[in-house]
Amino acid sequence: MKAAFIEEQGGPEVLKYGDVPDPVARSNEVVVDIYAASVNGADWKVRSGTSGSITEFPYILGRDFSGLVSAVGEEVEDLGVGDAVFGVCDVGQEGAYAEKIAIKASIVARKPDTIPHQDMAALSLTGLTALVTVEDTLKLQSGERILIQGGAGGVAGFAIQLAKHLGAYVITTASAVNHDFLRGLGADEIIDYHAQDFTERVSDCDALFETVGGDVAQRSFAVLKPGGRAAFIASGATAPESPRADLQSLRPKVGRDRQHLERIAALVEAGVIRRPEITLFPLSEAVAAHIISESRHLRGNLVFAVR
Numbered sequence: 479m480k481a482a483f484i485e486e487q488g489g490p491e492v493l494k495y496g497d498v499p500d501p502v503a504r505s506n507e508v509v510v511d512i513y514a515a516s517v518n519g520a521d522w523k524v525r526s527g528t529s530g531s532i533t534e535f536p537y538i539l540g541r542d543f544s545g546l547v548s549a550v551g552e553e554v555e556d557l558g559v560g561d562a563v564f565g566v567c568d569v570g571q572e573g574a575y576a577e578k579i580a581i582k583a584s585i586v587a588r589k590p591d592t593i594p595h596q597d598m599a600a601l602s603l604t605g606l607t608a609l610v611t612v613e614d615t616l617k618l619q620s621g622e623r624i625l626i627q628g629g630a631g632g633v634a635g636f637a638i639q640l641a642k643h644l645g646a647y648v649i650t651t652a653s654a655v656n657h658d659f660l661r662g663l664g665a666d667e668i669i670d671y672h673a674q675d676f677t678e679r680v681s682d683c684d685a686l687f688e689t690v691g692g693d694v695a696q697r698s699f700a701v702l703k704p705g706g707r708a709a710f711i712a713s714g715a716t717a718p719e720s721p722r723a724d725l726q727s728l729r730p731k732v733g734r735d736r737q738h739l740e741r742i743a744a745l746v747e748a749g750v751i752r753r754p755e756i757t758l759f760p761l762s763e764a765v766a767a768h769i770i771s772e773s774r775h776l777r778g779n780l781v782f783a784v785r
Contacts, residue, residue, distance in 0.1 A: 541572055618641055
């Protein structure tokens with residue numbers, strides 16, 4: 479099969495496109511012929527070595543995908559060859575930058591017929607991260623105020639729509655060019671971080687979802703009221719230490735299960751979550767896609783069209 483892979487860690491130029499062995503399903507797995515795979519911010523961190531060393535090469539990146547089941551392990555009874563599915567690789571597994579992937583059947587879900595493969599791939603990991611953060615970690619309630627940093631990104635964009643669906647008052651940050659887009663997602667207030675200091679504009683929030691990292695993370699605690707909850711996904715494996723004892727600083731535990739994936743699909747089918755803005759690349763142009771991803775200024779999602 480064809481895949482985009484690395485044989486060493488480094489800059490985008492270490493990505494190669496070529497032939498690698500086809501995967502084989504174990505007894506509890508399915509093989510999925512991938513039609514679309516998402517490019518996530520975590521991918522370039524793995525490629526560059528920022529998030530740890532890789533010891534076995536060639537290494538295929540990529541965590542979420544959509545496609546058709548082409549082989550089924552002997553213990554799998556709830557999926558069959560030809561089923562359209564989507565999913566996110568298990569923690570510690572990658573390999574979606576490829577024409578095929580073997581993955582546990584229990585952590586993939588059926589793709590709705592009404593949603594194209596590229597949309598489902600774009601929504602898988604971003605949606606899972608947003609769901610686990612907003613609903614399971616922050617436990618956001620109707621009537622609460624939440625600041626979602628970096629609103630134009632894929633995870634934050636999903637989170638804005640989900641928070642509005644739950645009845646929250648949503649504030650976000652973004653450059654001015656993205657403000658109309660974010661109003662369309664339902665944001666109640668949008669702060670241009672180039673022109674305004676969000677700590678001077680925002681206060682008394684019940685919850686914070688921080689997707690940017692760096693000094694923004696530590697300064698974000700200032701917007702929370704006593705008893706507030708903050709969730710961080712861009713500050714490493716652990717949440718930053720809170721400067722105040724009356725605040726919770728949380729790192730969402732984004733596991734893998736079919737139930738959360740089915741909720742993503744249901745929210746999209748119901749119109750709660752809009753189809754994402756997608757920048758599409760062929761898998762053979764992984765280098766160019768990673769250059770854009772690493773710039774961290776893309777609105778929406780990057781997706782590889784694999785087939």
